[in-house]
Amino acid sequence: MEYISNLEKNLLNSKFTITAEIGPPKGSDKNIIINKAKILENFADAFNITDNQTAVVRMSSIAASKILLDNNVEPIIQITCRDRNRIAIQSDILGASALGIKNVLCLTGDHQSFGNHPESKGVFDIDSIQLLQIVKNMCKKGVFQNGEIIRFGKPKFFIGAATNPFSDMINFSIDRLEKKIDAGVRFIQTQSVFNIDKFNEWFDIIKSRGIERRVHILVGITPLKSKKMAYRMKYHVPGVDFPDYLYNRIEKSDDDAKEGFNISLELIKKIKKISGIKGIHITALFWEKIIPDLIIKSNLTKNERKT
Amino acid sequence: MIITKSKDTSEIENLIDKKSVFIMGCSECATICKTGGEEEVNKLKKDLVLKGIKVTGSIVLDPACHKLNDIRILKKFKNELNKSEKILVLSCGNGLQTISEIIEDKDIICGTNTLFLGEIKRLNEFERMCNFCGNCIINDFQGFCPITRCPKNMLNGPCGGSVKGKCEINKDMKCVWQLIVNKFENKNKISELKKIVKPFDWSKSQNWRLKI
Numbered sequence: 001m002e003y004i005s006n007l008e009k010n011l012l013n014s015k016f017t018i019t020a021e022i023g024p025p026k027g028s029d030k031n032i033i034i035n036k037a038k039i040l041e042n043f044a045d046a047f048n049i050t051d052n053q054t055a056v057v058r059m060s061s062i063a064a065s066k067i068l069l070d071n072n073v074e075p076i077i078q079i080t081c082r083d084r085n086r087i088a089i090q091s092d093i094l095g096a097s098a099l100g101i102k103n104v105l106c107l108t109g110d111h112q113s114f115g116n117h118p119e120s121k122g123v124f125d126i127d128s129i130q131l132l133q134i135v136k137n138m139c140k141k142g143v144f145q146n147g148e149i150i151r152f153g154k155p156k157f158f159i160g161a162a163t164n165p166f167s168d169m170i171n172f173s174i175d176r177l178e179k180k181i182d183a184g185v186r187f188i189q190t191q192s193v194f195n196i197d198k199f200n201e202w203f204d205i206i207k208s209r210g211i212e213r214r215v216h217i218l219v220g221i222t223p224l225k226s227k228k229m230a231y232r233m234k235y236h237v238p239g240v241d242f243p244d245y246l247y248n249r250i251e252k253s254d255d256d257a258k259e260g261f262n263i264s265l266e267l268i269k270k271i272k273k274i275s276g277i278k279g280i281h282i283t284a285l286f287w288e289k290i291i292p293d294l295i296i297k298s299n300l301t302k303n304e305r306k307t
Numbered sequence: 308m309i310i311t312k313s314k315d316t317s318e319i320e321n322l323i324d325k326k327s328v329f330i331m332g333c334s335e336c337a338t339i340c341k342t343g344g345e346e347e348v349n350k351l352k353k354d355l356v357l358k359g360i361k362v363t364g365s366i367v368l369d370p371a372c373h374k375l376n377d378i379r380i381l382k383k384f385k386n387e388l389n390k391s392e393k394i395l396v397l398s399c400g401n402g403l404q405t406i407s408e409i410i411e412d413k414d415i416i417c418g419t420n421t422l423f424l425g426e427i428k429r430l431n432e433f434e435r436m437c438n439f440c441g442n443c444i445i446n447d448f449q450g451f452c453p454i455t456r457c458p459k460n461m462l463n464g465p466c467g468g469s470v471k472g473k474c475e476i477n478k479d480m481k482c483v484w485q486l487i488v489n490k491f492e493n494k495n496k497i498s499e500l501k502k503i504v505k506p507f508d509w510s511k512s513q514n515w516r517l518k519i
Contacts, residue, residue, distance in 0.1 A: 081459075082459075086506060108459055108461065108466055109459075111458055111459060111475070111476050113458075113476055122458070122459070124459045124460040124461075125460075125506070125507075125509065126506045126507075127459065127460065127461045127462055127463050128463075129463035129464070129503060129504075130462070130463065130503075130504075130505065130506045133503060134506070145506060163467070164467035164468075167465070167467040167469075168465075168467075168469045168470065168471065168472065168482070168485065169465055169469075169484070169485060169488050171497075172464060172465070172488045172492075172497065172500070173464070173465070173467055175464070175497070175500065175501050176463065176464035176465075178501065179463055179464065179501060179503055182503060183503055191467070238467075238468030238469075238470070238475040239466075239467050239468045239475075
């Protein structure tokens, strides 16, 4: 079988798949990306490069992904609908494909008012589901959003999206996940999970509807480096459910980084046992160098994950 | 209604720059928003006079955006207008530009900021309700507009960031998707929201001129 990307191959063949996020630098120094890639390359199957995450200006996702590619590391570009309209997005899809990028994560994007240019104008010409459908149609049918045929090379992408198991409107948010599948999504990376009980409740509904058989689900893991990060996560990141008992553990700890690390280990251990989960997606905000330890201590190195 | 907010008096004073000024208000939206009604025009007139600025006269137009009516009313103020170097307009941006086209030889000063088409929630509290997209889809959403009331214009469901039914961008604002989902659930029609809504046709909001 021919696979679009290694990520797709892994999801279809391995016991457990790992993706991790690399935040590109707030500058043009490509060595920052290369150095992160060197530390992390053996510890995940593919790496998300964020698209101006939390609406803060950083090196472009496609450019940073190309740097990964040049260093033999598989990237997942992220595309949000905040900064570009359908013309710019389709142009980027063509360009990224021409550069050899094979994975894309389609998001609506954080609102610009949360970022470092709150005076900017948000675009939001399309939403994430429309974006997914546009990318799928470009790849599968070879047509642009307006119906025009792509004559000089269809792009080729393994398409992903995000979902939040802790949304306020839980039932409809699962309907919405199904809409994403209908629109063409093949893999899902969830919002960071801290409340494992609530996650299990969500996943029970997912399984009762057979959704985990229609899309590969990777569970979001965020190791927290400090009390400050835990505070931010609990009170300031929209859509995150951070339970009090975990917050108190970090708050009362003498070594908050260690406690944050241990919490992630425990979460991974529990997630590994859930049948139907295809892997984890690690978002180690400002703490990427902890990822190797987290993988080793979770017995999830590449050799251990081989079927 | 078109919602406006007054600019700071100091900003207006700087724009008047000690020149003689004629003040125009508007009997409709700006009156209700308390930015350009009889009361506000008179108060500003008093404040400016106290600061030594010559106010040649004032009128509350009925309404400022009605061009032919403005021309008719302003004929009666020919003398006052001739004596004025600047015209201060306390209406929405539309009313002001109607005046700009009628009075070509004076500096026109805008004394308000025009915010949006919105609802009066209570005195001095307004909420955006329409973005003038020219392509109304409210019928598809049980009487709520996600184009206007969702800061990310989400047409296929909520972003997932709302907390207890409030928008993640502004905690004073209801998440419009919560309202939509509730209404579809109450009517047992939630499956209708599972259809993928295609990218929106924004071209209708870009009609620069319309003749009916």
